[in-house]
Amino acid sequence: MSSRPLSPHLQIYRPQLTSILSITHRTTGIFLSAGILALTYWLISVAAGESTHATARAWLGSLPGQLLLIGWSFSFYFHLCNGIRHLFWDVGMGFELKTVYASGYTVVVASVVMTALTWSYVLSQGSVQ
Amino acid sequence: MSLESDLARVRGLGSAKDGTHSFWHQRITAIALIPLSVWFVAGILCIVDASHADTVAWIKAPHVTVLFIALIIALFYHVKIGLQEVIEDYLHCEWFKLATRICLNLAIAMCGLIAIVAILKISLEAI
Numbered sequence: 001m002s003s004r005p006l007s008p009h010l011q012i013y014r015p016q017l018t019s020i021l022s023i024t025h026r027t028t029g030i031f032l033s034a035g036i037l038a039l040t041y042w043l044i045s046v047a048a049g050e051s052t053h054a055t056a057r058a059w060l061g062s063l064p065g066q067l068l069l070i071g072w073s074f075s076f077y078f079h080l081c082n083g084i085r086h087l088f089w090d091v092g093m094g095f096e097l098k099t100v101y102a103s104g105y106t107v108v109v110a111s112v113v114m115t116a117l118t119w120s121y122v123l124s125q126g127s128v129q
Numbered sequence: 130m131s132l133e134s135d136l137a138r139v140r141g142l143g144s145a146k147d148g149t150h151s152f153w154h155q156r157i158t159a160i161a162l163i164p165l166s167v168w169f170v171a172g173i174l175c176i177v178d179a180s181h182a183d184t185v186a187w188i189k190a191p192h193v194t195v196l197f198i199a200l201i202i203a204l205f206y207h208v209k210i211g212l213q214e215v216i217e218d219y220l221h222c223e224w225f226k227l228a229t230r231i232c233l234n235l236a237i238a239m240c241g242l243i244a245i246v247a248i249l250k251i252s253l254e255a256i
Contacts, residue, residue, distance in 0.1 A: 030215060033208045040240050043247035046188065050181040073170075080166065083159055090156060118174065125178045 017104045025082045028075035035072045073118050077111035151210050158207040165200040185251055194252040198245055205241035209234060 013019070038060075045056035059065050085103050088094045094103055176187050187193055212233055220226040 026215065029211050033212055036205060036208055036237070036240060036244075040244045040247070043244050043251075046181070046184055047247040047250045053181045053184065076166065076170065080163065084163065087156065087159060118170075121174060122177055 017101060021082060021104050021107065025079060025086070028079045028082075031075050032072060032079055035075075038068070038072075070115070070119065074111060074115040077114040077118075078107065081107040081110050151213065155207065155210045155214075158203045158210070161199070161203040162207060165196065165203055168196055169200050182256075185256070188248060188251045191252075194248060197248050201241055201244045201248070205237055205244075209237045212237075 042056055042060070045052040060069060085094070085107055088103075094100065172187065172193065176184050179187070188197060213230060216226055216229050216233070220229060
């Protein structure tokens with residue numbers, strides 16, 4: 001170890017909404033990136049014909065497939081809402097501490113509610129693609 | 130020593146010529162993806178229980194074909210910039226960073242090409 005001074009380690013900070021949402025934005029982004037593989041696979045299956053499409057549907061309808069889709073839907077809504085929050089920051093709006101927390105809580109509630117609404121709709125439709 | 134101001138350099142006028150381009154393109158694709166991704170999720174929810182024929186018919190509609198390809202381009206480019214940012218932040222070994230970037234960029238480009246060709250095949254194929 002060198003004797004150079006170290007900045008305080010991340011672990012000693014009490015987790016705050018702002019830092020949690022920041023890292024969640026990145027995590028959901030990475031997770032959603034993996035979703036482009038599923039999207040491409042689904043498109044190939046539809047292009048290839050009815051039987052491959054049925055295989056893809058069966059896979060996406062299985063328990064691991066459903067868990068992934070639930071994760072991707074929540075990640076999508078979160079990344080969308082928090083991304084809009086970031087765009088407002090980019091033009092210099094919403095930087096007051098109170099506003100930052102209010103928009104942060106709004107993002108959390110909105111993404112949870114939209115995920116719940118999406119899946120209550122999907123489950124009301126019967127089988128799932 | 131350069132007589133250029135830091136601002137001029139970071140605006141993309143330095144030797145690399147692309148100072149803030151990925152920052153800017155990330156925002157442009159983000160803005161494009163707000164309507165495109167919401168349209169896509171709404172569309173997918175509408176065909177969530179549809180047969181193969183109905184799914185094909187949905188993609189075949191000209192406006193769906195166009196929006197779907199636009200979504201693929203904006204989304205895959207956004208993914209490319211985002212993952213590159215993560216790599217630049219967390220990978221510190223130069224050759225490994227470069228190798229990962231090259232592999233990811235090629236994989237994302239290839240994946241996007243496959244997705245677009247699949248959409249075109251569905252869209253242009255006679256039923």
